Amino acid sequence: MSLDHIVSVTIGGLTVGMIYALIALGYTMVYGVLKFINFAHGEVFTIGGYVAAFTLLTLGVNDGMSALAVAGCLLAAVVASVLVPMAIGFLVERIAYRPLRGRARIIPLLSAIGVSIVMQQSIILVFGSKPVTIPTLALSSASIVVGGIRIRVLALIIIVVSAVLMAGLTYLVKSTRIGKAMRATSQDMEAAEMMGIDTNKTIAFTFIVGSALAGIGGFLVIMYYGSLKFDAGFLYGLKAFTAAVLGGIGNIPGAVVGALVLGMTETYGVSVDLGFLAWFVVAGLVLGLYVQMVRIPRRRLQHIAEDRRTPEYERNLLNVYRLTPYHGVKTLLAERTDALLSVSAEHAVRLMAGNIFLAVVAAVMFVNANVRIDTRWQPVIAFVVLMVILMFRPSGILGEAITEKV
Amino acid sequence: MGAILELQGVSMSFGGLKAVDSLTFDVRENEIVSIIGPNGSGKTTTFNVISGLYEPDSGDILLKGESVAGLRPDQVHDKGISRTFQSLRLFSNMSVLDNVLVGMHSVTDAGLIASMLRLPKVRREEAAMRAKAREILEMFPGRFSGPRQQQPAFSLSYANRRRLEIARALASEPALLLLDEPVAGMNPMESREVMEQIKVLRDKGYTILMIEHDMHVVEGVSDRVIAMDHGVKIAEGTYTEVANDPQVVEAYLGKRAAEATA
Numbered sequence: 001m002s003l004d005h006i007v008s009v010t011i012g013g014l015t016v017g018m019i020y021a022l023i024a025l026g027y028t029m030v031y032g033v034l035k036f037i038n039f040a041h042g043e044v045f046t047i048g049g050y051v052a053a054f055t056l057l058t059l060g061v062n063d064g065m066s067a068l069a070v071a072g073c074l075l076a077a078v079v080a081s082v083l084v085p086m087a088i089g090f091l092v093e094r095i096a097y098r099p100l101r102g103r104a105r106i107i108p109l110l111s112a113i114g115v116s117i118v119m120q121q122s123i124i125l126v127f128g129s130k131p132v133t134i135p136t137l138a139l140s141s142a143s144i145v146v147g148g149i150r151i152r153v154l155a156l157i158i159i160v161v162s163a164v165l166m167a168g169l170t171y172l173v174k175s176t177r178i179g180k181a182m183r184a185t186s187q188d189m190e191a192a193e194m195m196g197i198d199t200n201k202t203i204a205f206t207f208i209v210g211s212a213l214a215g216i217g218g219f220l221v222i223m224y225y226g227s228l229k230f231d232a233g234f235l236y237g238l239k240a241f242t243a244a245v246l247g248g249i250g251n252i253p254g255a256v257v258g259a260l261v262l263g264m265t266e267t268y269g270v271s272v273d274l275g276f277l278a279w280f281v282v283a284g285l286v287l288g289l290y291v292q293m294v295r296i297p298r299r300r301l302q303h304i305a306e307d308r309r310t311p312e313y314e315r316n317l318l319n320v321y322r323l324t325p326y327h328g329v330k331t332l333l334a335e336r337t338d339a340l341l342s343v344s345a346e347h348a349v350r351l352m353a354g355n356i357f358l359a360v361v362a363a364v365m366f367v368n369a370n371v372r373i374d375t376r377w378q379p380v381i382a383f384v385v386l387m388v389i390l391m392f393r394p395s396g397i398l399g400e401a402i403t404e405k406v
Numbered sequence: 407m408g409a410i411l412e413l414q415g416v417s418m419s420f421g422g423l424k425a426v427d428s429l430t431f432d433v434r435e436n437e438i439v440s441i442i443g444p445n446g447s448g449k450t451t452t453f454n455v456i457s458g459l460y461e462p463d464s465g466d467i468l469l470k471g472e473s474v475a476g477l478r479p480d481q482v483h484d485k486g487i488s489r490t491f492q493s494l495r496l497f498s499n500m501s502v503l504d505n506v507l508v509g510m511h512s513v514t515d516a517g518l519i520a521s522m523l524r525l526p527k528v529r530r531e532e533a534a535m536r537a538k539a540r541e542i543l544e545m546f547p548g549r550f551s552g553p554r555q556q557q558p559a560f561s562l563s564y565a566n567r568r569r570l571e572i573a574r575a576l577a578s579e580p581a582l583l584l585l586d587e588p589v590a591g592m593n594p595m596e597s598r599e600v601m602e603q604i605k606v607l608r609d610k611g612y613t614i615l616m617i618e619h620d621m622h623v624v625e626g627v628s629d630r631v632i633a634m635d636h637g638v639k640i641a642e643g644t645y646t647e648v649a650n651d652p653q654v655v656e657a658y659l660g661k662r663a664a665e666a667t668a
Contacts, residue, residue, distance in 0.1 A: 104535045168522070176521040177514055184508045194457050196483035196512030196578060205518075211468035 004149045009271040010264070015155040017263025018162035018187035022217035023240030024247070024255040025169060026210025032186045032250035035205050036105065038110040038303035040092060040238015044085045044211045047230040048125060048218025053132040063138050070137065081219035082212045088119075089211025093204055116234075122267075123230045133227040138325035158220050165213060166256055172209070173252060177404055182206055186250070193402070230253055239382075248396025257397050261389075262382060275369025281362040284388075288358055292351040298319040300344060316341060320350045408470075408615045410435050410582050411456070411487075413572065416465035416475075418448075418455050418637075425451040429464065433582065438604065438614045438631070440624045442648070443634035444657055445594030449493055449617045452590055454586050456615075457489050458482035470581065484512045486581030490571040490588060498560035502550055505559050506539040513590070542573050545603065565596045572603075575611075577636040583607070585616040589623055601626050621649070 011221075023045050030038045061073040096115045100108045144151040173179040181202045183191040193199050222228050239262060247258025268277065297317050301309060320341055374380065389397065409432040413611045418426040426448045441449045456464050458479035467475040474482050497505055514535060516528045532632070541549040546569045554562075561571060567586060575583055588604070589597035601623050607614060608627075618624050624631060624645060631648040633641040635657035641648045648654055656664035 022628065172518075172522065176517055176518065177516045178513065178521075180500070180504055180508050181511060183500055183504075184511075187497045187499060188495050190459065190479070191491065192508070193479035194483060194489055195509050196480050196488075197508070198478075198480045241660070326621065 005124065006272065007149050008151065009267055011155050011159070012259065013264035013267035013269070015158050015263070016267055017128065017243075017260035018159050018235070019217050019221055019224075020240045020243045020263055021166065021256045021259035022162055022213045022220070023236055024244040024259045025166070025252065026214050026253060027237075027241050028244040028247075028250055028255040029182075029206050029210050031244070032252075033182060033203055034097075034101070034108075035250075036097070036108050037112065037241065038097075038210075039109070039237070039241075040096075040115040040119055041214060042233035042235075042240070043116050043123070044088055044092075044233070045218045045221075045236055045240075046123060046230065047088060047213040048081040048215030048227065049084045049222040049232070050127050050132055050218070050230075051084045051215070052077040052219040053134050053222050053228065054127065054241075055080040056134050057132075061137065062135050062171070063224045068167030070139070074139075080218055081215045083215075084319075085211040085218070086208045088184065089207040090204055093207040094123070096386070098200070098203075117160050120231060120233070127230070131227045131228055131229045132222070134222060136226060140226065140294075154224050158224060161220070169209070169213070170252065178202065178205060227305055241383075242386060246389060246396055248398045248400045250400050251396065251398050254396055254398035254400075261397065262386070265385045266378050266382050269385075270375045270378050272372070273369060273370050274365040274373070278362045278365035278369070281358055281365060285355060285358040285362060288351070292348065292355060293318075293322050296347070297344075300340070300357030304340065317344060320344045321351075323348055323352055408435055409468075410437075410470060411615065412466075412468040412471075413456070414450075414466045416455060416462045416467060416573045418451055418462050418649070424637050426455060426462075429634075429637070429639055430465075431632055431639060431642065433613060433615050435614055436608060436611055437629045438505065438608055438627050439630045439632060440618065440628040441615070441617045441632045441634060442492055442619070442621075442624060442654075443640075447634045447657070448637035449634055450578060451637075453489060453586055456482075457487055457584060464577040478574075480512070481523065483578065483580075486578075487584065488582075489576050489584035490568075490575050490586055492551055492590060494564075494567050494571060496559040496567055496570060496574070499558055501556050501558055502543070502562070502570060503536070503539055504556040505574050506542055507535060508515075509574040510535055510539065511578075512524040513578050539577060542576050545573065565592050568592065569600070572600075576607075578638035581613065583612050583614045585614060585618075587617055587619060589618065589620050594622075625649075659668070 020100065023041065026041045026044070027038065030036060030041070055077040056073055059071060059073045059076060063070070065073070092115055096111045097108050100111055140154055144152050144153060144156075145151075171179075171337070173182060181192070181197045182205070184197055185199050185202045189199050192202075217236075221232075240259065242256045243259035243262045245253030245258070246262060247256065268280075297320075300317060301314060304313070317340075321344065393399075411433040413429050414433050415428040415430055416426060417424065417428050429448075431439075431451060438552065441452065443449055451460070454460050456467055456474075458474070458477050458481065461476045465475070466473050469482075469485050469487060472485070474485050477485070481662075496613075498499045498510060500508070514531060514532055520528045523599070540555070543555065546566075548570055549566055550573070559567065562570060568591075572585070572588060575585075585604070589600050592600065597620055604614065604616070604627050616628075628645055631641075631645050632639055633648050633651065635653075640653045640657060641651040643651075652664050
């Protein structure tokens with residue numbers, strides 16, 4: 001396992017993760033404001049890619065052109081891949097979602113699935129069912145060498161552009177007038193209305209921004225991979241949605257973190273040897289042990305009334321979570337003299353089981369250190385990691401920031 | 407003194423229930439009018455109709471002579487009616503200052519592109535808004551000073567949340583301020599303080615329509631009192647007139663008690 005390989009795998013993972021993040025932001029923003037999953041969002045991404053490809057093909061971009069002309073073509077493609085999805089996002093919200101707002105939550109969801117099918121078929125109608133392919137440009141295959149490691153320029157562009165867009169979005173939501181309106185609307189739509197916010201406009205704006213980001217994602221993907229299928233949005237959308245849930249749905253930084261975790265997991269899972277991956281499991285194990293032995297007992301202690309929080313009780317609780325006197329824990333489980341200690345003991349046993357599981361997994365991986373997982377298992381790895389994370393943090397890595405109420 | 411708000415025969419029903427039944431009253435400039443009445447008498451519904459949450463079935467609502475009935479809540483707010491809520495509805499995850507700034511939404515107009523680019527004009531407007539928001543928060547001396555302005559609203563004490571709601575409603579300098587039980591759940595000292603602040607608001611020229619159950623507060627600040635029962639206005643006048651009105655006593659205490667006092 002060379003350092004070069006690891007760096008290039010990391011960059012690959014970041015690139016994929018950033019693309020997921022661009023799409024995931026649309027899911028999470030709409031969820032934040034409307035508590036509704038816009039399942040047609042993945043198709044908006046595909047349309048962005050197709051429109052970009054269509055623009056490039058129409059303009060006949062190729063390396064024979066002057067650099068300025070190529071840049072012009074790319075600019076036109078970017079503009080098209082932003083404007084068309086924006087218009088579509090706006091129209092879809094206006095036509096398919098707004099009339100159903102305020103109904104039972106399942107109804108707009110069905111509408112979204114319908115819209116998704118309609119959009120996919122529309123792509124086939126307009127562009128045909130064959131994958132769209134753009135000519136290979138010098139830019140898309142260009143690479144630079146840093147410290148002996150070859151990196152695709154386009155990967156760097158994707159990472160930088162996405163990061164800039166996300167910073168811009170954070171600024172937009174945090175500090176601008178419309179961003180404040182978005183946050184207010186997401187927390188209490190009726191109260192926001194009565195404070196003078198036109199919530200219809202705010203929601204439309206949310207859809208437009210989300211769609212623009214997905215459209216740029218489509219442009220970047222067509223540039224990176226050179227071709228796109230009409231149903232690509234399904235898988236990308238699903239993964240981005242997963243990323244949004246993983247990071248905490250409705251939470252904007254969460255969507256980015258979730259997407260990066262997902263992208264990294266997918267890429268690392270199949271690109272490096274098990275012996276290397278095992279170190280991640282070891283890191284997870286260390287974290288798990290820390291949580292079990294330090295963090296949770298500390299938190300539990302805060303829930304105990306002051307007068308009962310004697311040093312001895314504290315020691316007992318710590319012992320329970322450290323499972324030190326094993327027979328003591330067994331007695332506690334059997335006797336149930338103290339409700340909190342008994343519950344904690346069961347909790348500790350469960351946590352320990354999880355940690356032992358991680359240790360066994362790590363050991364198995366170390367034994368098979370030279371094996372590399374087949375690419376076909378990529379989704380499975382992603383799924384397992386997702387499940388493990390969500391088991392311990394049901395509301396996502398960063399939590400559902402917006403829906404959280406006091 | 408001209409009328410700021412006029413309700414002309416406003417009715418509102420839910421299914422078969424007439425929550426508000428041909429209600430007519432007005433609020434004159436720089437006046438504090440209180441609406442009292444037992445639970446379920448239609449007070450909050452009246453507020454919701456005025457602030458545009460419901461469209462009245464019949465009748466008209468005039469703000470400075472201009473009809474606002476049937477407008478959306480945000481349009482009503484733009485026209486100059488701002489309100490607080492009986493059950494607190496702050497934007498709990500936003501900071502204290504941001505809550506007040508949201509209240510100014512309808513009086514600011516920074517466009518998206520201008521504010522993304524941080525044009526000087528936008529920066530000036532923003533700075534002015536922040537200064538004004540701080541000034542409004544200063545009305546509650548010591549309650550929202552310094553670092554507390556950056557805290558999320560949910561971290562405030564109950565009484566401070568109520569105060570923040572008033573501050574948020576004042577942010578747009580409304581022609582009419584609707585206060586829905588401003589002292590609900592406060593202790594006597596806190597309600598006295600709020601009462602004084604409401605008087606200060608009147609001195610500053612605000613016009614206030616308020617729902618309140620605390621009779622000390624009603625007595626202390628109201629220029630006029632309107633009593634409602636079953637969606638109907640049953641009495642109107644000064645506090646003493648309304649409090650001694652047999653119909654009002656009956657609505658609160660029952661018929662026998664009303665006869666006993668008469």
